[in-house]
Structure formats: C-alpha cells, structure tokens
Amino acid sequence: MAAFTVISHQELGASASSVTFGSISGSYDHLCIKASARSDDVQYYDHFGIQFNSDTASNYSNTNLYTGTTAPASTSAATTQIQHLYGITGASNLADTFGTATIWIPHYSNTANFKQVIGAGAIENNSTTNWQWVVSVIAGLWSDTSAITDIDLFPAQGLDDFVQYSTFTLYGVTGA
C-alpha cells in the first residue's frame, strides 16, 4: 500500500472565504496539507486560520516562531482557531506570487489524544522591507480527542478571501 495518498486537491477557480476538506476517512495515520495561497487582504501578508470538525469554540492554542524583520519573535495564543501560520500572500504583495505552507497533523484519528499540528509557511516577495515578507513555523493544539473528519482553512488576517489559483492538497499518510 502506498504510504502517501491524495485525499483531495483543490485549485480555486474563483475567490473563496475558506477551503474545507470534509468527510476525511480515519484510515490513515497522519495528514499533510500543502498549500500555495494568496488572499485579497490589503496587506502584504496573511495567515492561516485552522479549525477542525466545525468547532468554533476556544479550544485551540498555538505557539509560533516568525519574522518579517531581522529579529525573529515568538508568540503564543489560546483562541478559536489555530492561527499565525504565515503562508498566504496579501493583495499588496508582488502580483502572481503565492505563499507556501506545509501543515502536518500527526495521528489525527487517535481518540485517546488531543490533536497537534506542526506547520511551516512563508510569504515571499521581491522586497527586503520589513513585513513585506514573512517566514514562520508553528505548533498548534486542538484540545479535543475526537478524530478529525473535517478541516477548515481560511485567511485569518482580515477574514478576507483566498483568491483564484490558490491550491490546497490534502495527503493521507499511512504507517506500516
């Protein structure tokens, strides 16, 4: 059996406020999302909001390491979404340039444990000006033992839209 399986791939034909992966089978060990995304937020950068199983309550937390200057910084938050994975370019960024992100959700269907997320993202630009580019890594927690069956991704900076040509690929990864 192949170790990686494409569960779903979405390329947006028009702007959309969010992307949802629904009815995810519990037959894998891990999930991996690779995204190439841009939003219509007026700024240079945007960040992913991530929610599971339509849970919009304050059951999420995250810690991130990031920078858009010469000085990296770290923050933590407990809120209604995993956030601050900076991997979505904003509308002020260089045209045709999309952010990059890789998001891992290990053991997403293990009902004994809360769910963790490890992610890395970048907002690339042809600029050296502070905050016209961002690189970031995050760790996130969903304080729920339910198997993840639905994932919502959305631009969290200003709750704007993903723009056309943004792509999102969800892989299922099996163990031995």
Next chain:
Amino acid sequence: MAVIEAIETVYLEADAASVEFSSIPATYEHLQFRLTARSSYAATGQATLDVQLGTGGGAVDTGTNYSRHYMRGSGTVDDASAATGSTAIDCMRAVNANETSTKYSPSIMDILDYANANKNTTVQATTWADKAGSYPELGFASGLWDATGAVDRVKFTLTGGSYNFVRGSEFTLYGLKSS
C-alpha cells in the same frame, strides 16, 4: 500509482562545482528536494547553498530575478535576513570543510505548484549545517523566482559557484502528485 515518485538522485562520486536537474516533467503538483551536502569552503562559517531555476527547456536563469528570506538560530543567536535582485536563491547551507569529514548538511526544499503558469515560483526550505569556529546553524527560508514558467531545470551551487560540493553529497528530487 505512487503519489510521491523519485524523479532522480544524484550522488557525487567526485567533487563538483554544481549539481543540475534538467528535463523535469510538469506532471506533478509539487517538487521536493532532499539533500545532504558538504562544501569545500574552509574559512569561518559555512557556504551558502544556492538555487537557480529554469523553464522552457533552456538554461537556468542567471539574471537578478531572485529573492530570499532566511530565519536562523545558531547557539543563542537568532536573526533573519532578506535579499532581492539576486542571481540565485541562497536559502540553504552546506557544512564547512573543516568540520569532521563524515558530516553532511541535511536540507529539504519544496517548490509548490511549480508548473502553474499563473504563479511566480516560490520555494520553502529547512536546512542545518555545522560551521567551523561557531555553533551549528538551523535555518528556515523562502525564495522567489520572479517568473511564471513551469520549472523544468534546477541548479545547485555553493556561494555563487565559488566552492565545490564534496564527494558523497547527495541530492534526490521527488515529484508529488495531486490526484
């Protein structure tokens, strides 16, 4: 059919100034390089591992069309840097020649949606390298090639071609499908 396919592996049997992958098919959604590299650079610090890209069957672009942003930690130091108008994306590192001869630097670099003609090419990399006279360096970086053509050629050099990749350096290119 496998979702991740190994397109090509290059293992250096002798020192080389560059490693180049050509005729990369456009049939995947994403590309990923996994590599372990060692450099002939023997002064303080370590060599940068640079990336140039090409499209349309031609040579890699050597113009000033690249940008790079790099965040790193080394000992108790953490900082970041930015560059634009560059002739390559210097987003990774290769271990210094003065380090133990069996040390090679691991790096992973993704090129997402590399064949989408509606997008400039962006890369994302994680890298680690020992460097003589200082702490090892862990880096996370992104890069931009200001061109929308499908990437079909990737060239790696060290600090603009100033140094060699040492024998035993190894590069593998994977293609990730989306269906």
